[in-house]
Amino acid sequence: MRGALSLNPTYYEALKRLTLELAGVTLGSDHAFLVETRLSSLSRKEGFETLDEMIEELFNTGQSRLAVKVVSSLLERDTHFYTDRTSFDKVENIILPALYPIHKGGKIRIVSFGCSSGQEVYCLAMALDKAKDKFPNITIEIIGVDYPSSALDRAKAGRYTHFEAQRGLPIRDLITYFDRQAEDWVVKDHIRDSVRFEETHLLSNLDSLGQFDIVVFRNALPHYSSPAQVRVLRGLSTLIKPLGYLLLGTGETLNHINYGYDTLARDPNVFRKREEKVQIIEDPNIKKPSNRKTFEKTKRRLKDMGDMHQTKSA
Amino acid sequence: MSVKTCLVVDDSRMIRRVASRILKDLKFETKEAENGQDAIERCRLEMPDAILLDWNMPVMDGLDFLKELRKEPSGRKPVVVFCTAERDVLKITEALDAGADEYVMKPFDSDIIESKFFQAGLI
Structure with missing residues (x-):
């Protein structure tokens, strides 16, 4: 006890x-x-x-x-590499194949909110590096966003302890994408250069981040109070381009509020933004950030x- | 569903005990061997589902054991997770090339063992 x-x-x-x-x-x-x-x-x-x-x-x-x-x-969240691996498979096997024909020759922008010490961001970068032959002629930009914190500083450094590096990361990924430096493992330059991190509060004005094709927001929503969940989800919906995707954690939902998404029948935590602009019904009790x-x-x-x-x- | 078995191979009695305790918490039935020769004899009698394998041991080391194991005619191919103090990338690559499925660098904790066994499809 x-x-x-x-x-x-x-x-x-x-x-x-x-x-x-x-x-x-x-x-x-x-x-x-x-x-x-x-x-x-x-x-x-x-x-x-x-x-x-x-x-x-x-x-x-x-x-x-x-x-x-x-x-x-x-x-600060204690995150591991590849927490719920199915989410990364969904990005590679469902979301990117749908977006690729639309953006071929251009850029796909991905943001991971609540990225903490960066494992999710680097997992996305590694997964997309492995799949690059499937999606040629496209630039993929990955941004991790979280509160300013020591965890975010560690994310920017891309440096993980012996224990952190072994939690969730397959050994082949570790030796392919990391260099050993003394007792730590450091993300190789070509992966670290493919991502960047921003210090932003989710409940603040997110306009400066621009718009994204994929927003990843996993395993954080249940921690927010009910009014804050509405504010967060509304804020995220304004960041997603038409036909872009919101990926929540397994079992997480939009709580029956219509933010302008269609749900994918086979993947209840993947949401696709509709092409037409949808008027989100505002709650007068919730102030804009x-x-x-x-x-x-x-x-x-x-x-x-x-x-x-x-x-x-x- | 039958309980999965894991053979813990390490010349350190303490490491065998700690690893066995973690594996029992993960619902494995465990057996122990103190070197590669002892381990290969146990495998010939009864092939486990998984092997947690140290590298540097007397009599027969982990790498030689793994090479012998992969030559065994038995139809069952146990999942082999190296668990060693060797951290050199060349050594890790050598282990993978010899047929290791996953690799744990000592020191380890229960989270790491669980994570590696999950990646190897054992959990």
């Missing part, structure tokens, strides 16, 4: 509210024991003597930069939380 959480319960509740507000994600009971380990490490990196000191600084000053780091650290407003609101909220905590402590 796990030990009791020693973090001040008021702090934990405040962190839960902060994460919900900033990222739309509800921290479950399984996160409680991650909070201390992850935030203790972050507090050391940020130069604080103790975790409590960092949290007090966060709630007393309402620093957006620190708030984003705390939330990113809490939401804006980076500036989100952070300003969070700052005020953090300040309130700090005041509240000080009042309780007094």
